[in-house]
Amino acid sequence: MTEIKRESSGVYLLRTENGAFHAKTVVVNAGAYSLLFAQSMGYGTSYAILPIGGSFFFTREKLLDAKVYTMQNPKLPFAAIHADPDCTQAWNTRFGPTAFALPKLERYHSLHIKDLFHALNIDKEVTKVYLNLFKDTTIRRYILKNFLEEVPMMGKEVFIHDAQKIIPSLKVSDITFAEGYGGMRPQIIDKEKHELLLGEAKIADKGIIFNMTPSPGATSSLAIAYSDALALCDYLDIAFDHAKHERMIQTRQA
Template sequence: MAQHFDVIVVGGGISGAALFYELSKYTNVKKVALIEKYHALSTLNSKGTSNSQTIHSGDIETNYTYEKASKVKPNADMIVNYAKLVKAENKFMFSHQKMALAVGEEECAFMQKRYEEFKELYPYIRKFDKAEIKKIEPKVIEALGGGDRPEEIFAMGALENDCYTTVDFGKMSESLAEEAMKANPDNQIFFNEEIVNIYKKGDTFYLISANKTEFSANFVVVNAGAHSLYLAHKMGYGLDYACLPVAGSFYLTKKHLLNGKVYMVQNPKLPFAALHGDPDILCDMNTRFGPTALVLPKLERYHGLKSLPEFFTTLRLDGTTIKILLDLMKDSTIRNYILRNFLFEVPYLNKSLFVKDARKIVPSLTTDDITYAKGFGGVRPQVLNKTEKKLMLGEASIVPQNQGIIFNMTPSPGATSCMGNALRDLRMVVDYLKLEFNEELFNKELRGE
């Protein structure tokens, strides 16, 4: 006999935990289950070592347009408001200084213009000239042979305590799940349950087959990273999408080279995050550099070849997929970037090549300062839209109309957007199941209204 729930959330990362919490705290749903395939929450991409631990609010992410930043900022604010609500300051949420660094005349002109455009959206934002950067981030100025770096540089950002910047999303996932259980003791969390199939039974509910248990639910939300698309394909949904998993690796130092987060100007031709340096909250605040971007034929990292067959299933390799990939490789900037990032994974070559790029942030960096961070980094499900014949950026969702099921794929900055994405899904669940939503309490606690 299948265990029945009003709503089942598949995937115990930060996105699944956020929805589990919001449904439990702010609606009158009777029973919600959170189902996780591994032994604990957030063992994959939401784990603190798998991401940059950053609240991506859009102030120093130079690939964000003003329009995108305006949409991302309220989601980032909800992360901060939740952490304050549960008194998680300096537990899983921290404040560091941060800046977007421009190097050279062209980048500096771009950053000056960006500062003027964005300063009203982010009232705390400051601009830093070379002398000010030298005071707050001396290693950004110090040249390899001593003295100051010769280039023109400029930055926009924030000082410590201006705003919250850093979150251990793994610990936040645990907090969200704990608070969800407090809000509704009838909820349940299941570990070591890998979903094999989801079937629609009639017009009213779904049957969910896991490796050990059968479940049923009136509404299902799949927040399982790249596996969301894998499960959608099994049901015949989202066949116009394919998945290109991109892994991000990091390099660690044994020093506090940077006092805060230093991001570089994004290359507009590249769909992946620019290299940045961050104080790692799990490594005594030593500086961590990354991420690299490596296409891997697997949906999960550090689990051997277990997800290799699932990769080929979600890639859906055909003429259209090949065309999208070839179009990406035709651009010499993208092609050289992909090759260079592959070499970042090759022992002996990797450190010397990586240091050359990281010196744009810390000019005095040497190969002796860094080590390849083994076991760090995750896999981001970059989605290929086969109808539009292009690589999609940001989140992708498959929402079959009036079917009571949602599949979410959330590459970076999915963690920052988790509360906002959960609200979007919550509204669909509420409408479909005719539930009540205490929006007034939600706005007071999470939106600060």
Template sequence: MQEKHYEVVIVGGGISGCALLYTLARYTDIKSIALLEKYEGVATLNSKGTANSQTIHCGDIETNYTLEKARKTKRTSDMIIKYGLQHGYNEKFMFQGQKMAMGVGDEEVEAITQRFETFKELFPYLEFFDKNTLKEIEPRVIFDENGNERPENVVAMGVKSGVYTTVDYGAMSNSFIENAKKEAKKTCEVYLNSEVQNITKVGEKFYIRTANKLSLSADFVVVDAGAHSLWLAHKMGYGKDMGCLSVAGSFYLTKQKLLNGKVYMVQNPKLPFAALHGDPDILADGCTRFGPTALAMPKLERYKGMRSFPEYLQTLNFSKEIAGILFDLFKDSEIRNYIFRNFAFEIPGYGAQLFIKDARKIVPSLRVEDVYYAKGFGGVRPQVLNKTEKKLMLGEASIDSGDGIIFNMTPSPGATSCLGNAERDAMKVCEFLGKKFDEKKFSAELVD
């Protein structure tokens, strides 16, 4: 087969890779771009609508975000909203809704109250909801199964309407591909069923070997392949100071619409995973989805059997430093009990009974018969372990070789930040290749 050469090859057809393809096609003078995806379509894993909470994470109700992080995330989350409005995707796969962060009990009430005062300048639309207001706008968070008011003090901060809160990121991924291909005088090719097995640099070119024996080369490569990004980096000798812990998120679905909007809880600062929340699922007729759980599992992809187990072992990059990080996590009783409890959530029958006890913090009237385990929902989030700093790295991680290849690992809020990350990488690609990134056009359409 004759080798096909591209200026840029993107590995991974999740929302991050698709957003980069669109950004390079629309905002740079790069002429030839290819995207390689190992499965039959784009966004079939973690970017799929059933694999995540479909939330636009801008930092207003995510209590584990500092003000500085919220300021950065707000900029990138605004980009996907402006993209959606620019192309008329509002009310197609991008929706407005009600959302809030709720505190239960005096300690959490104080935390929400202080947070509201700190964050209302950055998010002027935020409102403070006392218990009486919550009775009106989200009554199921206040009343139990007998119609009695819950005894704890409860407040929330959020917005009732007029703000975009929800996206089907799978549909958005496909839209990026469609719009990239519309750009005139650009070659934007997508190769499906093309699993990348090896990347080699010879001279100034990268040669990409796939399972279906494609013969491709590139001047620059960006790997947006989730947990597999670190696997490919290790194969090329990069990121040896990192290991990867795979954490899956499961969900429970209700049989009816219980909540009018998104209800998030106060994050436990000790736990490096998202707090339980309830969301109206746009792919399940607005029925409420509770989750995510946090389930450590020895594979890089969910619902694909154990085919990625060997890759997981290589990516874990086990050593005494990794063992030390894991030991430090498990020796904390709160974290240890949380991990074991989340394993128990997966047990048929018993798991629902146990899960309900946590979910009743959001909806006190919730019964076991109201929910069922959402089979096939949830994805895998790569949590990077830093061997040098001997700690779990929260959020996104990126390895820039400085030699023409970048490896990105983007757990939540990676989908929300997809265009912001694409902007960052597009600028690096253009600088390396001597190409132009049209900052003025990018800002006019997605930032200003």
């Protein structure tokens, strides 16, 4: 997708590298790029992005049968580590994520520097938010700890204390850095309120919805799709088939 434009008829023109399309309604789920598309259309101009990267560690064998979460710190709700049996690694256990600021919008795609500067949107207001974050002892310690976790050799020694909350007998020699796993979470900064938004951010207007940082994460994707579908049906003045939706849920659960 290279451009989204609202035409005078109210229909959206979507330009892509594979041609142009028209749509009456659009939902943009493009990570950090959701905000950039929104801003290109005049929305969300009081938002900036703090790109948070996350990495994982693997064990050499399967230690857990199911996902185990640790308690969240309300100041850092996206940061509680968890452990999962990973289907891509013969169900060996994956611990993480770590969380640290990274000058990237996508972890494994090449970066367009212009987009990064646009997304960071650094000005007096954003700098104030960064300074406030650093003033908070919990957040300052967390940033430092997570930075150390990315340092080769030292990272595992620091991370192991978090992993031991889930499996107390785990040793440093049991875990290895999960190369190529992890991603970016674009946390939104509200420049008017001078705060880092910890939950999801959504901009919706005239049949277009921009989703950023679903919270708590991919887990909420279907709930978000459902509420977006309802909102768009409302905009198009058409009825959402609730009975069919319920039937499909029942079929899936059976």
